Structures are given as C-alpha cells and as structure tokens.
Amino acid sequence: MKKFGILLLALFLPIFIITLMGFDEEEQTMADDSKKELKLENYVLKEKRQPHKEVDHSKFIELQKDFESAHEVTAACLNCHNHRDKEIMETAHWRWERDEVIEGKGVVSLGKKNILNNFCIGINGSEGTCTRCHIGYGWADKTFDFSEPTNIDCLVCHDQTDTYEKEKGTAGYPKASVDLNLVASSVGSPRKENCGVCHFWGGGGNNVKHGDLDKAMLDCSREVDVHMAKEGEDMSCIDCHITENHNITGKLYALSSENKNRVTCQQCHSDKPHNDKVLDEHLCRVACQTCHIPYYAKANSTKMIWDWSTAGELGADGHEKHENDEDGNHKYLSIKGTFIWDDHVVPEYYWFNGIAKHQLIEDEIESIPVQMNKLDGAYKDKGLCRKSIQPSKIWPVKVHRGRQIYDPVNKTLIQPKLWAKEIGEGAYWKDFDWNSAAEKGMEYVGLPYSGSYDFVETEMYWPLNHQVAPKEESLKCNDCHSRKNSRIAALGDFYLPGRDYNAGVEVLGILLIIASILGVIVHTTCRIISGKKCKLNQQLNNN
Amino acid sequence: MKKVYLYKGYERFWHWSQAVLVFTLILTGFEIHSSYTLFGFETSVHIHNIAAWSFLVLTVFTIFWDFTTDEWKQYLPTSKNLKAQIHFYLSGIFKNAPHPAGKSILSKLNPLQRIVYGGLKIMVFPVMFLTGFLYYFFHYPVQGIELSSLETIAIFHTLGAFAVVAFTIIHLYLITTGHTVGSNLKAMITGWEEVNETEVRHIENEILAGSKTVIKPVEAKKSRKKRRLPEEVEA
Numbered sequence: 001m002k003k004f005g006i007l008l009l010a011l012f013l014p015i016f017i018i019t020l021m022g023f024d025e026e027e028q029t030m031a032d033d034s035k036k037e038l039k040l041e042n043y044v045l046k047e048k049r050q051p052h053k054e055v056d057h058s059k060f061i062e063l064q065k066d067f068e069s070a071h072e073v074t075a076a077c078l079n080c081h082n083h084r085d086k087e088i089m090e091t092a093h094w095r096w097e098r099d100e101v102i103e104g105k106g107v108v109s110l111g112k113k114n115i116l117n118n119f120c121i122g123i124n125g126s127e128g129t130c131t132r133c134h135i136g137y138g139w140a141d142k143t144f145d146f147s148e149p150t151n152i153d154c155l156v157c158h159d160q161t162d163t164y165e166k167e168k169g170t171a172g173y174p175k176a177s178v179d180l181n182l183v184a185s186s187v188g189s190p191r192k193e194n195c196g197v198c199h200f201w202g203g204g205g206n207n208v209k210h211g212d213l214d215k216a217m218l219d220c221s222r223e224v225d226v227h228m229a230k231e232g233e234d235m236s237c238i239d240c241h242i243t244e245n246h247n248i249t250g251k252l253y254a255l256s257s258e259n260k261n262r263v264t265c266q267q268c269h270s271d272k273p274h275n276d277k278v279l280d281e282h283l284c285r286v287a288c289q290t291c292h293i294p295y296y297a298k299a300n301s302t303k304m305i306w307d308w309s310t311a312g313e314l315g316a317d318g319h320e321k322h323e324n325d326e327d328g329n330h331k332y333l334s335i336k337g338t339f340i341w342d343d344h345v346v347p348e349y350y351w352f353n354g355i356a357k358h359q360l361i362e363d364e365i366e367s368i369p370v371q372m373n374k375l376d377g378a379y380k381d382k383g384l385c386r387k388s389i390q391p392s393k394i395w396p397v398k399v400h401r402g403r404q405i406y407d408p409v410n411k412t413l414i415q416p417k418l419w420a421k422e423i424g425e426g427a428y429w430k431d432f433d434w435n436s437a438a439e440k441g442m443e444y445v446g447l448p449y450s451g452s453y454d455f456v457e458t459e460m461y462w463p464l465n466h467q468v469a470p471k472e473e474s475l476k477c478n479d480c481h482s483r484k485n486s487r488i489a490a491l492g493d494f495y496l497p498g499r500d501y502n503a504g505v506e507v508l509g510i511l512l513i514i515a516s517i518l519g520v521i522v523h524t525t526c527r528i529i530s531g532k533k534c535k536l537n538q539q540l541n542n543n
Numbered sequence: 544m545k546k547v548y549l550y551k552g553y554e555r556f557w558h559w560s561q562a563v564l565v566f567t568l569i570l571t572g573f574e575i576h577s578s579y580t581l582f583g584f585e586t587s588v589h590i591h592n593i594a595a596w597s598f599l600v601l602t603v604f605t606i607f608w609d610f611t612t613d614e615w616k617q618y619l620p621t622s623k624n625l626k627a628q629i630h631f632y633l634s635g636i637f638k639n640a641p642h643p644a645g646k647s648i649l650s651k652l653n654p655l656q657r658i659v660y661g662g663l664k665i666m667v668f669p670v671m672f673l674t675g676f677l678y679y680f681f682h683y684p685v686q687g688i689e690l691s692s693l694e695t696i697a698i699f700h701t702l703g704a705f706a707v708v709a710f711t712i713i714h715l716y717l718i719t720t721g722h723t724v725g726s727n728l729k730a731m732i733t734g735w736e737e738v739n740e741t742e743v744r745h746i747e748n749e750i751l752a753g754s755k756t757v758i759k760p761v762e763a764k765k766s767r768k769k770r771r772l773p774e775e776v777e778a
Contacts, residue, residue, distance in 0.1 A: 278588060281682070380691070477584035483577045495694035497682075498577045498584060502698050509705030516712040523632075523716070530637035 039275075043268040046233050058185035067180040070137050070173060071150040076184065078149055085149035087246040092255075093135050095146065096123075100257040102357055103376075111255055114445075116361050116413050118306060118372055118402030118458040119203040120336075125417035125444040126427070131172045133198040140171040155180075157194045158187040165197075169421065192218055192228065195237040205330070208303045209254070211345065211398040212466035216299030224298045225467045240267070253373055253463055259354030259390075263465075265289075285379075287393045290349065291475040293464045296398060301329050301341035307403045309455035311337035312432045335418075335429045337403075347396030347464055349488045351377030354390065356461070362447060364411045369401070369457035379494035394488060398462040405434060407442075409450030413458075417441040544722075545743050548757045549651055549736040554614070557605050558731060564601065565707060567594040572704050595675055602668065617652055618661035625654040636720060645742040648754040663710065667703050674700040737761065 057063055062076045078085055092098045097111030112130075116122045123130035131139040136151045138144060145151060153172060155164050164183045167175045174180070200206055200215045207214040214224075222229040227240070240263050241250040250263035265273075265288040272280045273288075282291075296302070313334055315321050320334035329341040355376040359365075377392030405414045416437035420427035428437035434453055442449035480488050481498030488496070550558075571587040571594065574580065582590065609615040627643035632655075635643070644653040652660060674696045682693060721727035722737050730736040738746065738758075746758060 278592075477588070481575075481577070481584055495692050495697055497678075497693065497697065498575055500694070500697070501576065502694070502701070505698050505701050505705070509701065509708075512705050512709045513712065516709040520712060520716040526637055 039270050039273050040268050041270050043239075054188050057187050060185075063181065063184045065181065067184065070153065070155070070180065073180050073184050074137075074150045074152050074154055077154045077187075078152075084246065085152055088135070088152050089146065089149075091246055091248070092251070093246075093248070094152070096134065098256075102257045103355070104357075105360070108257075108358075108360065110257060110358060114361065115255060115358060116372065116415060117254060118400060118404055118460045119209060119303070120418065121308075121404060122361070122415045122441075124415050125441045126419035128171050128421065129169050129419045132166045132168060132170075133202070134172045137172050144171075154187070155183050156197065157190045159183045159194065160186040160188045160191070162193055169419075190236070190238055192236045199237075203303065204336075205303075207297060207300045209400070210252075210462055210466070211302035212293065212296045212462075212464050214297070214300050214302075214467075217466070220299060222470050223473070226470050227468060228466075242267075253356040253375065253461065257356045257358055257373075262354070285391060285393055287352075287395045289464055289468075290394050290396050292468045292471075293347065293396050293466075294469055294473060294475050294479075295344045296347060296396075296464050296467050297343045297345050298467055299343075301327055301343040302345065302398065303329075303339055303400065304342045304345070305338075305340040305401050306336070307338040307455075308405060309337060309403045311335060311428075312434070314432070334432070345398070346487070348399050349394050349491060350375050350397050350461070351379060351381065351392040351491065351493075352395040352397075352463060353377040353381050353392040359413065361413060361415055361445060363413075365406065365413070365456065369459045370406075370413065372458055372460040375461050375463070379491070394491065396464045398464060400460045400462065402458045402460070403455045404458055405438060405453050406456040407438070407450050407452070408454045409452055410448055412447070413456075414438045414449065414453060415441040415445050415447075417444060544737050544739060544761050546735045546759050546761055547648075547738050547743070547746055548734050549646065549648065550731060550734040551612075552734070553608055555731060555734055557601065557608070560601055561598070561605075564594050564598045565711070567591075568598065569704060569708055569711070576701060576704075592679070595679075599672060602672075617650070618657055618664060620658050620661060621654050623654065628653050628655050632720075641739070645745060646736060646738060647742060647745045648749045648756055659710070663707075667706055667710075670699055671703045671707075674703070 060080075062079055067073050067076075088094050092111055095111065096113040097109045099107050100110045102108050102110075112123055114122075114124070120126075120130070127144075128140050135153045135156055136144075137153055138151060153166075153174075155174070156166065161183055164178055165175050167173055196213070196215060196218060199210070199213050200217075201208075203209040207216075217225050217228045219230050220228060222232050227233055227235045238248070241248050242263070243249065247261075249261055251261060269288070271283060274280045310332070311334060313321060313332075315334075321332055322330070322334075323332040325331040325341065327341065327343075330336075330339050332338050352375045357371075357374045357376060359370055359372050359374075375395070375397065379392065381392040405416055406412065407414050416428055416434065417426055417440035418428050418437065420430055423430045425431075426433070426436040426440035428434060431437070435451070438449050438453050439451075475487065477498070480486050481496065483499060483501070486496070486499045489499070568591060570581060571591040574582060574587040575584065575591060581587065624644040631640060631643050634640075642653070644650070677696045678693065678700060718727045719725075721730070726737055743758060746754075746756065750756065750758075
C-alpha cells in the first residue's frame with residue numbers, strides 16, 4: 001500500500017507542478033473561450049455606434065436646379081465646399097501618379113498614368129475608355145486640364161442613390177440618363193458601392209485584378225469577408241481606409257513602391273491581438289494576412305493568367321469571338337486573348353518589407369518572367385539596419401501571370417494602343433494589328449519601337465488584404481509547420497521548425513534509437529538463452 | 544541479504560518528476576519536429592514550453608540539493624571497476640556473476656552510471672537548456688542578438704533529444720538487471736535497496752564514519768516500517 005502511495009505521489013507531484021506553472025496560461029485561454037471578445041482599439045462596434053447626423057443636401061437651393069452638364073454640378077459643390085478641389089488635385093485618385101522612390105532609380109512618378117501592368121497593359125493611347133474610372137470628366141488624351149476644378153467628378157464617390165453611372169468610352173462623363181439633380185441632392189460619405197464601382201471592376205470585370213475585392217462583398221457572409229459581412233459589422237471601405245482632407249489611406253503595390261500611407265490591421269486590432277504569446281510573436285515576421293486570408297476569390301473567380309499572344313483570332317464570319325469557361329468567365333476574347341480564372345485560390349507567399357520595385361516602361365528587361373512590381377524582402381532583411389523600416393514579413397500574394405507584347409530588339413515592354421472609337425486609328429481592339437498598335441502606342445508615350453514585337457511572360461504581385469476569414473478558418477500551425485504541404489515550402493531561406501530538419505541528424509538519431517533497441521533485444525535474448533544461470537530465469541523460476 | 548535505505552525522499556521525487564517531464568518533453572518535442580501527430584502542433588508547443596520551464600525549476604532545485612548534500616560526488620567518474628562493469632554487462636550477467644561494483648551510501652552508482660548520468664547532467668541537459676532558450680527567445684531574429692538561422696540551434700536540440708531517447712530505452716532495460724527483475728524499480732520507488740553481505744559490511748563502515756541510513760533484514764521489513772511510520776498502521 002505504502003509503496004503504491006509513494007509511487008502515486010512521485011507521479012502526481014510533477015504533474016501538479018506542471019499544472020501550477022501552466023495555470024496562468026490555461027486560465028487565460030479559458031477566459032478567452034468564454035468571452036470570445038476581440039481586442040479592439042480605435043473602433044466602435046456597430047451595436048454601440050451613434051447614428052451619424054448628415055446634412056440633407058436636397059434642402060440646398062444651389063442644388064435645386066436642372067444641371068446642364070456634370071461640370072455645373074462640380075461648380076455647385078465647390079461653391080460651398082471651397083478649396084476641396086485643391087485637396088482632390090493632390091491625390092492619386094485625381095493625378096493617377098505620385099512621387100515614389102524606387103531603389104536605383106531615385107524619385108519616380110508612378111501611377112496608372114504611366115505604369116504598365118499585365119492586364120490591359122496601360123492607359124496611354126486608350127484614355128477614352130480607361131478614364132471611365134477617373135474621378136474626373138474628359139481625360140481623353142494628354143490635353144486634359146488637371147488644374148480645372150470643374151473637371152472633378154464629385155458624384156462618383158459621393159452619390160448615395162446608386163443611379164450615377166459613367167458612360168463607356170466617354171473619358172469619364174456620366175451617362176445621359178443620369179438625373180444629376182437627384183444625385184447631387186443625395187450626396188454623402190462614400191459607401192462600398194462607390195469605391196467598388198472601380199475597385200471591384202478594375203481590369204474590365206468583377207474581381208479580375210485583386211482577387212480579394214469582389215462585388216459580392218457588398219452583401220456577403222462572414223466566411224467571405226468577416227469585416228464587410230452584412231450580418232456582422234458591415235464595415236465600409238473608409239472604416240479602415242481612414243480619410244482626411246480627401247487623402248485616403250492605403251494603397252496597393254500594383255502602383256506604389258514605397259512603404260507609406262498604409263492601412264494596417266493593428267489600427268484596430270493592436271499589435272498583440274491573440275492573448276497568446278507564441279502567436280503574437282509571429283507578428284514579428286508574419287503578416288496578419290498570411291494566416292487570416294487562407295483563400296481568396298471566395299465568392300467569385302479572379303483572373304490568374306492572361307495570354308495576349310493568342311488574341312486576334314476571329315470567327316468564321318469575321319466577327320470577334322467570345323468564349324466562356326464552365327463558370328461563365330471569359331475564356332477567350334478576340335480582343336484580349338486567352339484567360340484562366342480560379343476561385344478559392346491558395347495564395348503564394350513571399351517575404352515582403354513594404355517596398356516594391358516596378359518595371360517601368362522604359363526599363364530594359366533583365367529577366368524573364370518580367371517582374372512588373374517585384375516585392376522586396378528576405379528572411380535576413382530584419383529592418384532598421386536594412387533598407388526598410390520594418391523587418392520583412394511573410395505575405396500572402398495573388399500572382400497574376402501574363403504573356404504580353406514586348407520589343408525583342410529594344411528589350412522593353414510595349415505600350416500598345418488598344419482602344420479607339422473608330423476602325424483605322426491603329427487601335428488593336430478595332431484593327432487587330434499588333435504592329436500598328438505598338439507603333440501608335442509607343443509614339444504616344446514618346447518611346448522608341450524597333451518595328452518588331454513578340455510576347456513575353458510577366459508576373460504581377462498583389463499582396464492580399466481583404467476577404468479576411470473568420471478566426472475558426474484562419475490557418476493552423478500545421479499549414480506551415482509541417483514537412484509535407486507546408487504553405488511556405490517555397491520560402492527556403494530560413495529554418496522553420498516542423499517543416500525543416502537536418503537529414504544527417506535524422507539518420508544519426510534514428511540509427512542511435514535502432515541500435516539501442518537492438519542492443520536491448522540481443523541482451524535480453526542472451527539472458528534467456530543462458531538459461532538457469534541467468535538471473536532473469538532464476539527470478540522467473542522462483543516465482 | 545539485507546535492505547538499506549539508499550534513495551532519499553527528495554532523490555526519488557526528483558527522479559520521478561524528471562522522468563515524467565523528460566517523457567513529456569520528448570513526446571511533444573518530436574511532434575513539434577513533425578515526426579508524428581499526437582496532441583496537435585499548437586498544444587504540443589504549449590506543453591513543451593510549460594514542461595521545459597518546470598524541468599528548469601526542478602533542475603535548479605536539484606543542483607542546489609546535490610551541493611548541499613554532497614550528492615554531486617556520486618557523479619564523479621571513476622576508472623575503478625569500469626572495465627569490470629562493462630565485462631559484467633557483456634558476459635557476467637549471463638553467468639549469474641555478482642555485480643562488480645557494490646552499492647553503498649557514498650557510491651550508489653556503478654562506474655558506467657557515473658559517466659552516463661554525469662554526462663547527461665553536465666553535457667546533454669545544459670545543451671538542451673541553452674538551445675531551448677535560444678529557440679524560445681530568439682526564434683524571430685529581429686534585432687539585438689543576430690542569429691542568422693535557427694538551424695544550428697535546431698541541430699543541437701534535435702541531437703540532444705535523440706540522445707535522451709536512446710538513454711531512456713537503455714535505462715528502462717537496465718532497470719531489469721538488478722538482483723531480481725523488479726528490484727531496481729522497487730528501490731527507486733521505496734528507497735530501500737537490497738544489498739549483499741559485502742555491501743552491508745561496507746555500508747556499516749560508512750555509518751561508523753558518519754553517514755546516516757537504516758539497514759534492516761529483508762524479512763522484518765513490514766514491522767519495522769510500521770514502527771517508523773505509525774500513521775501507516777491505521778491506513
């Protein structure tokens with residue numbers, strides 16, 4: 001009895017110690033589970049929010065007239081909101097460019113105005129259609145007056161009626177059917193519908209570009225986007241993209257190179273959001289998005305591959321071809337080429353320190369695939385002592401791969417002229433002649449074109465930020481910390497516990513264990529064989 | 544044969560808590576190493592951390608105990624009987640030969656045990672603690688101490704872990720090589736070790752020289768114990 005008691009004591013005392021030591025943490029996790037409350041800063045939950053009092057613009061005499069043109073509306077707006085035009089004119093939404101420093105290139109003006117991508121390539125020569133998403137009226141070519149206040153389109157962002165719509169191919173003017181008086185009388189803070197009309201539909205279709213910005217987010221479930229879900233907080237874009245004096249925080253590395261004016265999760269969630277030290281420490285080198293955006297394009301597909309080289313094939317009747325895949329997405333368009341779409345996509349992961357390096361239109365192509373906006377970063381880039389202000393973190397990225405026109409002689413990408421109103425102006429979408437499109441386009445931007453063109457593989461990187469999943473669906477440890485199928489298997493520049501091991505150590509260790517077991521087996525066998533002389537058998541016989 | 548009270552209360556407490564902790568650390572550690580799935584990675588990390596801290600506390604206490612009681616001298620390596628001990632395991636044991644190194648109060652461990660246990664204490668465990676700490680505190684090299692990679696740390700930590708596993712296997716087996724299959728285990732549980740006449744004489748000399756312990760005949764064990772611990776009688 002007593003022996004047994006001591007044995008129990010010896011076994012349970014250590015467990016007791018372990019329990020004591022672990023008590024704090026256990027208590028904490030238990031409390032978390034019962035409360036299930038998020039740590040939040042700088043944010044008022046929907047249920048606790050006071051209704052926002054807004055001015056009723058329909059009462060203003062200035063707006064109670066039949067506007068002859070959209071410019072008149074702007075003049076009326078500025079009549080009261082004076083100097084707001086100055087704010088607007090400084091923004092990238094207006095200028096479609098901003099000064100950014102690129103390593104090795106100095107200060108460069110970057111923006112939709114001059115940068116190439118691997119979707120519709122670039123706006124130059126095709127402004128008439130592209131600037132449908134510009135917050136202005138009339139940017140049809142280089143002659144557009146960026147200093148004329150009444151060229152600003154206030155309504156596209158501030159309309160609350162959902163009746164305002166810009167016409168196709170008119171450089172940003174509204175459709176004739178829009179009731180400008182009604183729209184002007186409705187204005188208020190931008191809602192997700194206002195932002196979404198361009199940011200959901202960029203690249204010529206819903207969710208084409210970002211993969212995590214989709215019209216479905218106007219009315220989605222928590223599974224698609226935990227922040228914007230109707231049944232949840234139903235947050236609008238500007239709840240996170242905090243705006244002052246028309247400077248909207250947040251920008252994407254499709255167009256930006258520098259680490260500034262960004263929106264962060266920490267704004268609301270603090271830098272220790274987990275109630276768990278080990279998880280919180282991951283923030284040093286892992287972006288929140290990595291674990292909390294396990295998949296993107298969760299409601300609708302997004303474009304993954306765009307091959308321009310197959311464009312131009314016309315039907316037997318000489319008409320443009322439109323072919324869809326089984327999900328109803330464009331598979332082939334004569335004007336654009338071949339596409340591959342995907343949904344519920346697993347992101348690719350990159351080290352990223354907040355600095356991107358863009359391939360400018362005049363830059364020589366150095367490697368293939370051309371990296372349109374290479375994300376800078378490495379495990380060994382620890383911030384401060386390096387070029388970034390913060391260490392590189394692992395980020396989830398949508399990579400859009402393309403094949404697009406380039407000049408194999410000058411070794412540069414080509415800005416082709418794609419759009420025109422009429423046939424014969426050299427626009428590819430009308431004439432289906434790459435050579436003249438390249439000639440016209442390069443002439444428009446004032447760069448040389450050798451006269452020969454080909455197609456080159458390109459990659460464009462879209463760090464993911466939206467479509468944050470409910471916490472139950474965020475990544476688990478094993479999604480990265482595992483030998484097989486680690487999500488970050490491609491990031492081989494560091495040792496990750498659970499994923500990596502030293503083959504020599506494994507072999508040595510396993511041999512050591514096998515040798516021990518074999519030794520025990522052989523020794524036991526010898527003891528048994530040696531019969532009565534052996535103590536083992538003596539003992540057995542005695543019993 | 545007589546019985547001698549050889550393993551003190553703290554010694555046994557330490558031995559068994561260490562056994563539980565090492566077992567826990569090995570089980571969870573190799574799960575973190577992705578050798579198998581058991582509790583789940585996250586749980587294993589938490590248990591491993593808690594067990595490691597507990598092990599550290601236990602070890603610090605034990606070092607203190609070792610020095611205040613002079614027990615640390617038990618681990619001093621000796622060449623006396625070393626060859627004989629190896630010879631015993633390789634052949635003597637099969638011929639019912641006696642253990643070459645007798646047990647006594649001041650020398651509980653045979654020469655091989657001295658080397659191996661001492662090695663664990665001053666080599667393997669310190670390496671595990673050191674690499675464990677580096678793992679724990681510098682797994683995200685940001686600033687300050689710049690570890691270019693966790694790999695070196697991981698290699699030593701894993702090597703140590705394999706060594707501990709191998710030790711455990713052999714240790715568990717050698718338990719059965721006492722006077723009887725169960726006598727060593729019984730001794731580590733109760734503290735009472737069976738000793739032969741030579742050993743008794745040696746221990747009696749030690750007692751005369753100032754060491755404290757109790758020797759009793761094997762048969763009289765029960766009555767003696769009850770007298771020493773009267774509360775047990777009622778139980």
